[in-house]
Amino acid sequence: MSENRWMATGNFFTSYKAEQRIFMTHIDRLVFICFLVALFAWPLFFKLGNKYMLVIDSILIAIVAVYGLNLLTGFAGLISIGHAAFVGVGAYTLASFATVLGTNHVLITHWWPLMILVSGVVGAVIGGIVGLPALRLKHLYLVIATLSFQMIFQWTINFMTFFNQGQTISIGRVFWFTGKVARKQHYLFWYYVILVIVVVLGLAVRNLLRSKHGRCLVAVRDNDRAADAMGMNPGITKVYAFALAGFFAGVAGALHAYLWRGVGFESFTLHHSISYLAMAIVGGLGTLVGSFFGPVAILMLELQVEHFAEFVGHYFTAIGDVATAFRPLSFGLVIVLFLMFEPRGIANWWRITRSYFKLWPFRY
Amino acid sequence: MKNKQVTVMRIALSFLLVAGFAVQAVAGETYKMGLSLAITGPTSDVGSPYAKGAEDYVKYVNDEKLLGDDKLVCFIRDDGYKTEITKRNFEDFLDEEIVFYLNYSTGSTMALRQDFQEEQIPVLPASFHAGNLEGNDYIFLPIASYSSQAVGLAEYVAANHKGSGKPKVALFLHPSAFGRAPRDDVKKSVAAGLGIDLVEIVEHGKDLDNTAMLKRFQSKGVQYVISQTVQPPVATMLKGAQSLDMIAKTYGEAGKITFLGCHYGGGPALVSLAGSAADENYYWTTSYKMMTAKGPGRDAQFALAKRYGRDDKLAKDANYTNGIMVAQVAVETIRRAKAKGKKITRAVLYEELLAMNGFNAYNTLTTVGPVTFSKTDREGVDTLQLYVSKGGLFYEVGAPFESEYVKKIKQ
Numbered sequence: 001m002s003e004n005r006w007m008a009t010g011n012f013f014t015s016y017k018a019e020q021r022i023f024m025t026h027i028d029r030l031v032f033i034c035f036l037v038a039l040f041a042w043p044l045f046f047k048l049g050n051k052y053m054l055v056i057d058s059i060l061i062a063i064v065a066v067y068g069l070n071l072l073t074g075f076a077g078l079i080s081i082g083h084a085a086f087v088g089v090g091a092y093t094l095a096s097f098a099t100v101l102g103t104n105h106v107l108i109t110h111w112w113p114l115m116i117l118v119s120g121v122v123g124a125v126i127g128g129i130v131g132l133p134a135l136r137l138k139h140l141y142l143v144i145a146t147l148s149f150q151m152i153f154q155w156t157i158n159f160m161t162f163f164n165q166g167q168t169i170s171i172g173r174v175f176w177f178t179g180k181v182a183r184k185q186h187y188l189f190w191y192y193v194i195l196v197i198v199v200v201l202g203l204a205v206r207n208l209l210r211s212k213h214g215r216c217l218v219a220v221r222d223n224d225r226a227a228d229a230m231g232m233n234p235g236i237t238k239v240y241a242f243a244l245a246g247f248f249a250g251v252a253g254a255l256h257a258y259l260w261r262g263v264g265f266e267s268f269t270l271h272h273s274i275s276y277l278a279m280a281i282v283g284g285l286g287t288l289v290g291s292f293f294g295p296v297a298i299l300m301l302e303l304q305v306e307h308f309a310e311f312v313g314h315y316f317t318a319i320g321d322v323a324t325a326f327r328p329l330s331f332g333l334v335i336v337l338f339l340m341f342e343p344r345g346i347a348n349w350w351r352i353t354r355s356y357f358k359l360w361p362f363r364y
Numbered sequence: 365m366k367n368k369q370v371t372v373m374r375i376a377l378s379f380l381l382v383a384g385f386a387v388q389a390v391a392g393e394t395y396k397m398g399l400s401l402a403i404t405g406p407t408s409d410v411g412s413p414y415a416k417g418a419e420d421y422v423k424y425v426n427d428e429k430l431l432g433d434d435k436l437v438c439f440i441r442d443d444g445y446k447t448e449i450t451k452r453n454f455e456d457f458l459d460e461e462i463v464f465y466l467n468y469s470t471g472s473t474m475a476l477r478q479d480f481q482e483e484q485i486p487v488l489p490a491s492f493h494a495g496n497l498e499g500n501d502y503i504f505l506p507i508a509s510y511s512s513q514a515v516g517l518a519e520y521v522a523a524n525h526k527g528s529g530k531p532k533v534a535l536f537l538h539p540s541a542f543g544r545a546p547r548d549d550v551k552k553s554v555a556a557g558l559g560i561d562l563v564e565i566v567e568h569g570k571d572l573d574n575t576a577m578l579k580r581f582q583s584k585g586v587q588y589v590i591s592q593t594v595q596p597p598v599a600t601m602l603k604g605a606q607s608l609d610m611i612a613k614t615y616g617e618a619g620k621i622t623f624l625g626c627h628y629g630g631g632p633a634l635v636s637l638a639g640s641a642a643d644e645n646y647y648w649t650t651s652y653k654m655m656t657a658k659g660p661g662r663d664a665q666f667a668l669a670k671r672y673g674r675d676d677k678l679a680k681d682a683n684y685t686n687g688i689m690v691a692q693v694a695v696e697t698i699r700r701a702k703a704k705g706k707k708i709t710r711a712v713l714y715e716e717l718l719a720m721n722g723f724n725a726y727n728t729l730t731t732v733g734p735v736t737f738s739k740t741d742r743e744g745v746d747t748l749q750l751y752v753s754k755g756g757l758f759y760e761v762g763a764p765f766e767s768e769y770v771k772k773i774k775q
Contacts (some may be wrong), residue, residue, distance in 0.1 A: 050455035
């Protein structure tokens, strides 16, 4: 790495420590800080309607969930199509407290940071249990195991009266130092809460990947026998990857429950699991920035397709069924196109863009 | 010279400004309401005609100036039967400052009821689930609840069963909050003495073949099936029953099954889907008048459909009536508030809805009874009409009725 941390242009390092820096240059750090300031400050200057605040908050929650899936699938190489069920575990942990203690119990309304953490921990425990088959299964067989978990989750929620048979279980309004967070401030309040969590967990993931535990994930993904020979424990690493994914998903689930002020079964279906996987693929598997790009791209695409389907449905009523098919069609098409033409996802475009500016004006 | 030109320009500008304001004043107020429903996706066979009914009636109100110079805007959005999208649509409508909201599914009504309560906005959903009214003051059911419908059908079965012993009944439900809505009330009614033997409760899937279920019904001696779901699964079941020669040709025919359905599980659209399997002896209840029978309601609905270029099939659809009816109630509420010289706000419309009873009950022409709401009764049309299909058309059976056991179990 160049001695001048402001003007670094190449990718050469003189020490392992230098290679493991979170920010390669001061410019990177400065841009990151400016970006964070912008993220925190824009609501003070621009007032968005509740609809769009809800979309933005949902994107941030999806980012938290995709952090976990990216660790599991991108870094540890374990494909999961039951991620929405893990998110559901977090949400239903909170819903269970609400069912037993009451919607407006102080634990739910005042101790919500603790509840979010507890949901994450329950998600991690369930994730670890579901990850046990990973000790014996690989590839498609593991995919089927995670699919089974998704099915079991759906069946459990849909048929147990404790979970209100999948119908919405309400969650009370939370309190902040200024008092009860009223409906007017609801989306903005959760925007800041979720944003803080996204930043903290993002830095946690970045740091994890610098540690031996993070490198273990990558080593097991690339060759578990080689990793075993080098003294790592592939079995524990796989289970721990599932537990990590479960933790992130559990946190996302609790945030979802608080944001939507209720937990209903239809937010955690197989379709949502595939959506999370699509977000990870489109964003860029095995990259941290991919966890940001994927949810933004997929959720914005869904919104636009919805508008388009509505337009078609209204003006060409005879082809209403085609409008119904737009959502899955566009969704599937985007995944196929990315897999064919840009398997490294949007993160690769980001990498190319960064390289361009890094080398500017010396293009080659 | 220059001063003269400036003066002339000033006068012209002032005139334009005054004229602008005057035109605005003449144009009147604009009232906004929102409707989020499944125009595409699951249950869109109900949502699509429903949306068109509401849309056409609002157009009619504006074209015919039923609100004077004031204009009514109804935002209609597709939510694909997904609660998350419904919530987003609702937030969008609130940003547009709606004064009245028309919701659709049971699931989303239950999920958003806290929001309705906090926003203090009157809501008329397409869901007739009695549970919508619990823990909420702002949701109004347009017609009698699913519980009243299902229990009412069960009462009819109990009263008209010809064989010995209690009639054996199965419930065929949509696997959702909508389908499950009347389940517990039917059970409670049986426990309270309703004379039926509830043999099985089935939540259907997306099966295209119900042979196994129907054979099971047969082996258990089921004589009546009451459906609380949308028309396509009922049509699938009826076609299956027809191929197995299980449909009763007359009411309660021994050894066969008589099929009955609640509002969304019947009507002319069912006959279109199921064909000959539903065109004879299918019993159906709703609070809406049948658009195949002559009357002022039918004439008005047909005229409305024709006016806005709708086809004959849609004009006869019970869910087109359904959409018209909720828009009618919303418009009538606004009209009454306006007549009293009140400014149209959510609070005023809410009060106006609560006052819609006694001499102020609203006759819609499209329902079998008047719409009545009060603090203690937020079910609009209290009466139901039983219909039976004959030659592909639905005909009235007896007079409009109210479920006795629902009253009993609610006490």
